[in-house]
Amino acid sequence: MQELERITARRSELGTLAVELSKQLQEVQAEREELLIAARVLHRLAEQDRAAAEAAATVAPTPARVAGRAVLLIPHRSETPDDAALPADHRKILAIVRAADGPVRVRAVGEELGLQVTVRGRLEPLRAKMTKLADRGRLRKRGDGRFTARS
Numbered sequence: 843m844q845e846l847e848r849i850t851a852r853r854s855e856l857g858t859l860a861v862e863l864s865k866q867l868q869e870v871q872a873e874r875e876e877l878l879i880a881a882r883v884l885h886r887l888a889e890q891d892r893a894a895a896e897a898a899a900t901v902a903p904t905p906a907r908v909a910g911r912a913v914l915l916i917p918h919r920s921e922t923p924d925d926a927a928l929p930a931d932h933r934k935i936l937a938i939v940r941a942a943d944g945p946v947r948v949r950a951v952g953e954e955l956g957l958q959v960t961v962r963g964r965l966e967p968l969r970a971k972m973t974k975l976a977d978r979g980r981l982r983k984r985g986d987g988r989f990t991a992r993s
Contacts, residue, residue, distance in 0.1 A: 928980075936991070937970060939981060945988035948972060 925933050937944055938954045948969045952959045959965060976983040984991045 877911040911968060932975060935968070935975065936980060939972075939989055942991075945984055945986075945990045947988050951989075 866872050925936060927937070934955065935951060942950070948965050950960050951967050951972065952968050955968070957964050957968065972981060972989050973983065975981040976989065980992060982992055984990065
């Protein structure tokens, strides 16, 4: 009879243990599902970040070194000109030239930008930027030294 009691007690212990293990199994499965969802979300976010980084890399000005100095490369004009690829000062220059009624001189653009146009040599960096924009097909430089916007 004592052995029967031990068997019954052990069956009871195992039943309790089975219930506890069943609860733990349900918790583990629920956590695995949550982790699976979290992994999917992180994968999507990583893809979005990668796509955004690739887009930013194609749009952002490309830094380079010329003669030991850091310079920004101005991309050539394409079929769909995207001014966002230009540095901010080049975008301002383009906006001023486009807003003008006709061809503009470098001095007029300098005045619009707030440069000291009366000081000798203040307009040369601006002239170089405008010439670079013309070389890249974003502006048109006329024979008289004035600039117009490309249509």
